[in-house]
Amino acid sequence: MTTQISERPAAVGQGFGFAVRDIGAMTWRNLLRILRLPQLLVFATIQPLLFVLMFRYVFGGAIAVPGTDYVNFLMAGIFAQVVAFGAVNTAIGLAEDRSQGLIERLRSLPMARSAVLAGRTFSDLVRNIFVVTLMLIVGFAVGFRLQTDVGKLLLALGLLLFFGYALSWIFALIGLWVNGAETAQAVSFPAMMVLVFASSAFVPTDSMPGWLQVWADNQPLSVTVNAVRALVNGGPWGEYALTSLAWSLAILVIFVPLSVIRYRRG
Amino acid sequence: MTTDSAPAIEARGLVKRFGEVRALDGVDLQVPRGTVLGLLGPNGAGKTTAVNILATALRPDAGSAHVLGIDVVHDPDTVRGLIGLAGQYAAVDPTLTGRENLALIGTLTHLPRKVIRRRADELLARFDLTDAGDRLARTYSGGMRRRLDLAAALVHQPPVLFLDEPTTGLDPQSRNDLWQTVRELVAEGTTVLLTTQYLEEADQLADRIAVVDHGRVITEGTAGELKQRLGTTVVELGFGDRARAEHARTALSHLDLGSATLQGETLQIAVSEGPRALMHALRALDAGGIEPISAAVREPSLDDVFLALTGRPAETAETAADTPAPGHGRRRRKEKASA
Numbered sequence: 001m002t003t004q005i006s007e008r009p010a011a012v013g014q015g016f017g018f019a020v021r022d023i024g025a026m027t028w029r030n031l032l033r034i035l036r037l038p039q040l041l042v043f044a045t046i047q048p049l050l051f052v053l054m055f056r057y058v059f060g061g062a063i064a065v066p067g068t069d070y071v072n073f074l075m076a077g078i079f080a081q082v083v084a085f086g087a088v089n090t091a092i093g094l095a096e097d098r099s100q101g102l103i104e105r106l107r108s109l110p111m112a113r114s115a116v117l118a119g120r121t122f123s124d125l126v127r128n129i130f131v132v133t134l135m136l137i138v139g140f141a142v143g144f145r146l147q148t149d150v151g152k153l154l155l156a157l158g159l160l161l162f163f164g165y166a167l168s169w170i171f172a173l174i175g176l177w178v179n180g181a182e183t184a185q186a187v188s189f190p191a192m193m194v195l196v197f198a199s200s201a202f203v204p205t206d207s208m209p210g211w212l213q214v215w216a217d218n219q220p221l222s223v224t225v226n227a228v229r230a231l232v233n234g235g236p237w238g239e240y241a242l243t244s245l246a247w248s249l250a251i252l253v254i255f256v257p258l259s260v261i262r263y264r265r266g
Numbered sequence: 267m268t269t270d271s272a273p274a275i276e277a278r279g280l281v282k283r284f285g286e287v288r289a290l291d292g293v294d295l296q297v298p299r300g301t302v303l304g305l306l307g308p309n310g311a312g313k314t315t316a317v318n319i320l321a322t323a324l325r326p327d328a329g330s331a332h333v334l335g336i337d338v339v340h341d342p343d344t345v346r347g348l349i350g351l352a353g354q355y356a357a358v359d360p361t362l363t364g365r366e367n368l369a370l371i372g373t374l375t376h377l378p379r380k381v382i383r384r385r386a387d388e389l390l391a392r393f394d395l396t397d398a399g400d401r402l403a404r405t406y407s408g409g410m411r412r413r414l415d416l417a418a419a420l421v422h423q424p425p426v427l428f429l430d431e432p433t434t435g436l437d438p439q440s441r442n443d444l445w446q447t448v449r450e451l452v453a454e455g456t457t458v459l460l461t462t463q464y465l466e467e468a469d470q471l472a473d474r475i476a477v478v479d480h481g482r483v484i485t486e487g488t489a490g491e492l493k494q495r496l497g498t499t500v501v502e503l504g505f506g507d508r509a510r511a512e513h514a515r516t517a518l519s520h521l522d523l524g525s526a527t528l529q530g531e532t533l534q535i536a537v538s539e540g541p542r543a544l545m546h547a548l549r550a551l552d553a554g555g556i557e558p559i560s561a562a563v564r565e566p567s568l569d570d571v572f573l574a575l576t577g578r579p580a581e582t583a584e585t586a587a588d589t590p591a592p593g594h595g596r597r598r599r600k601e602k603a604s605a
Contacts, residue, residue, distance in 0.1 A: 014343060018376050025373040033361045036402065101357035105418070107323040108428075110346035111374035265325075 019112035026119020027126070030093060034127060040089075044131050048082045049138055055202060056142045063203055068233055072147065075139045076229035077201030079132055079157070080221055083164025084196050086128045088188040090168040093120055094175030095184035117263055121168040128164045132157060147233045156231035159244050163224045166248040169255035176262045195221050200229075220247035272335030274299045274426050274457035275320060279329035282315050282481075289315040291481035292329070297459055297474075299334075299425075302452055304472030305461040306572070312481040313461035314354075317430045320459065321351045333426055347375070350419030354431035358414050360404035364395050367403055367414060368421055375422035382421075389417040393447070409440030416447065427451065429460045433467060445470055465568035475568075479576045492571045499540030500570050501547060503533045504560035517554040518547055527573050536566065536574050 034040045055074050065073040097103050097116075106116055146153055171188060178184050198215060199205075199222040205213050216222055224244040230237035275297040282290040290312045297303040305313045318324040320331055322342040331338045333345045358367045365386050372382030390399040393413040398406065403414060412432065419427060429448070433441040448471055452458055462468050468475045469489045476486040485492060501523070505511040511531045518526060523546065524537040537543040540563035551558060 014376075021376075022374055025370060029359065029362065029366075029370055032366075033359075036361045100360070101353050102359060104318065104323050104353060105351060105357040105371075106374070108321040108346060108349065108351040109371065109374045110343050110376060115374070 014110070019114060022112040022115035023118045023122065026115045027123045030119060030123035031126060033093075034123075043089075044086070044127060045134060047085070048078060048131060048135055051081060052078055052135065052138050052142060059202075065204055068147075069143070071139070071143045072145065072233050073229065074202065075135070075144045076156075076225050076232060077199075078135055078139070079160050079228060080163075080199075080201050080225045081196050082131050082135055083128045083160055084167060084192060084221060086124055086131065086164055087167035087171045088185065088192055089127065089171075090120055090124050091171035091175035091178075091184040091188050092181045093124075094172055095178055096181045098176070099180050113264065114260070117172055117259055121165060121172060124168050125161065125165050128161055132160065148231060152231040152237075155241070156228040159224060159227055159231075159241055159248075163220065163244060163248045166251040166255075169252060169259055172259040173255055173262060176259060195219065199225060201225050220244065220251070223247060272332060273297060274301075275303070275331075275333055275459055277316070277320065277329065277331040280316065280319060280326045280331060281328035282312075282319060282324065282326050288481050290319070290326070290329075293478070293481065293483055295459075295476060295483065297457055299457050300452065300455050301473040302448070302458040302460060302471050304468035304475040305459065305478055306463075306465065306468045306475050306568070307461075307478035308463060308576075311478045313478055314430055315481075316478070317351070317428045317459065317461055321349055321428050322346055323351075347422065348424055349426045349428060350422070350424035351428045352412075352416045352419040352430070352432055354434045358403045358411055358418060361402060363400050363402055364390060364406070364414050364417075365399045367418055371418045371421045377422060385421055385423075389420060393417045409436055409443070412436060412440065412444065413447075416444070420451075425455070426457045427459070429458060431461055431463065434463070441467075465572065469568055477572065477575055484575050485571075489568060492568065493566045495571075499537055499563050500566050501535045501537055501540060501544050502560070502562045502564060503535075503547065503551075503558045505531045505533070505556075506559055507531055510556060514551060514554075514556050514558070517556060518550055521546055521550055523547060525574050529573075534570065534573070536570060 034044065052074070055078070056071055060070040060074065063070055094103075094117075103116065174187055175184050178187055198208075198212060199219060200216060201221065205216040205222070208216055223240055224247070227237055227240035227244045229235075230240055273296050275295060277293055277295040280290045280293040281288065293312070293316055295303065295305075295316070305316065307313050315324065319326050320333065320338060322338050322345050325339060334348055336344050336348070338345050358364075359370070362370065368386040368389055369382050372385060377385065386399075387396075390396045393416065395410060395413060395417070398410060403411060406414065416429075416432065432448070433444055436444065445467070448458060448460070458471075460468070460471060472489070474486065474488055475492060476483045477492070478484070485495070487495065503511075503514065505514060508528075508531050511528055511533050515526055515528060515533055518533075518535070523543045524535050526533060526535045528534075535543065535547070544561060544563055548558075548561065
């Protein structure tokens with residue numbers, strides 16, 4: 001055992017540059033974690049892939065949609081499902097870090113306070129970009145064809161990823177609230193099911209009972225799906241896009257402060 | 267910057283509530299620079315809460331705390347640059363390698379990149395982890411994880427170190443190694459606040475010991491002072507069964523020898539004059555027709571100190587509260603168990 005050689009640092013640097021560096025370090029760490037935990041990678045890729053195949057080839061033939069092939073109808077729903085399930089990761093990741101005592105350690109470091117939550121949500125955004133890109137490729141492989149132009153496709157994906165990012169903050173609050181990854185998952189999934197399946201993601205809503213239609217037509221995931229669908233398949237998309245944007249902003253305005261307060265309180 | 271004359275750690279009247287539970291109920295602490303204070307107490311006594319407040323991870327509901335003269339509530343960022351925290355749950359990231367764990371902490375403590383690389387190498391070597399440095403921490407043994415955890419707390423060379431039950435669950439060899447490292451750090455000038463449930467650990471490492479129970483410091487002093495305060499000796503009388511021991515306690519109670527406690531079938535009495543007290547006790551027992559199966563006068567241990575102060579043995583208190591549920595939120599649950 002040797003004595004310490006390095007000189008003691010005079011003072012700990014603070015400020016915007018360091019905050020960016022902290023957020024980068026936390027994002028990098030979370031992404032490495034996805035790469036190194038095979039189950040996370042499987043959850044992120046194989047599962048949505050199976051959804052595409054199942055809806056395209058198993059249910060697809062039985063679902064009639066007006067004006068287009070089912071596969072073109074389906075892909076907007078798949079994209080939304082992918083980003084929504086991705087948000088559950090935010091809850092699970094935070095709950096896991098808390099149960100391992102990592103958050104306490106991070107809290108005792110002179111790092112930017114914002115870096116834990118920002119790093120978590122940014123890494124989930126990066127993960128969503130990757131999975132949505134993968135699903136786009138899979139979609140093309142099973143017959144999905146863009147009916148509009150690349151500009152509109154990019155706009156659609158932007159709306160979708162922004163919506164996913166907003167959802168992450170709802171689930172960040174869950175992850176900061178409940179104890180343990182399993183609980184976080186158990187709390188998140190029912191909410192996710194209602195959001196993803198009681199929606200226009202996989203079927204037209206007009207076959208649903210009236211009370212359900214009211215929810216399914218107006219909830220944020222449906223609105224986002226409708227915007228994406230119109231942007232890739234053609235049709236009026238402006239109102240859907242603006243409503244989706246408003247939903248995402250509203251979610252952020254409410255849940256970013258709540259999560260930050262919850263994180264600070266410990 | 268830091269005030270040169272201020273003690274390394276100073277807390278006054280710290281109070282922290284979790285719902286109905288008063289985890290801390292007015293804690294005062296003072297740790298001079300370059301010394302080790304042992305916070306000794308059973309699980310749920312409030313030790314971890316005290317450390318988390320001093321380490322700026324929690325805010326106190328009342329009271330104040332300073333590290334090297336800097337207020338932990340008003341200037342937490344400066345304090346964070348001066349402290350290291352190593353915890354009982356070995357808070358390292360299992361999906362990063364040992365080296366990556368240290369580098370992450372180095373980045374988050376805002377060290378220059380070059381310094382981070384050098385510090386990581388130094389610490390891996392110091393903690394005997396050089397060969398394992400590029401393996402994922404999840405492949406480490408418990409002792410290795412604990413060493414990495416301590417190494418992570420030292421990346422930015424903090425002058426004040428908080429060790430929250432650093433050896434809980436470690437095998438004797440790893441425990442000894444860790445003790446040796448702590449001694450070296452103290453010799454280099456580091457101030458250490460150590461929480462422990464192990465009396466031996468406090469005895470081995472701490473210059474002074476504060477005994478904590480139900481969120482309060484119930485006594486404070488050197489190990490020697492604590493033993494002295496208790497009385498110089500302990501009279502220990504063994505009986506075949508608990509009923510007879512109870513009977514003996516009743517028979518001896520009117521003698522007013524000292525505080526008597528029952529541990530199993532053994533009666534322990536803290537006294538100032540051992541042999542004389544033993545003589546009195548045996549006479550009284552003889553008159554009552556109760557015969558002990560063993561009788562001894564011995565030096566008090568820290569166990570006796572704890573027993574005399576809290577009315578229950580430290581180790582029992584520990585095992586009663588320490589049935590950690592498999593899974594998560596253990597820390598929180600444990601705090602609640604202190605109610």
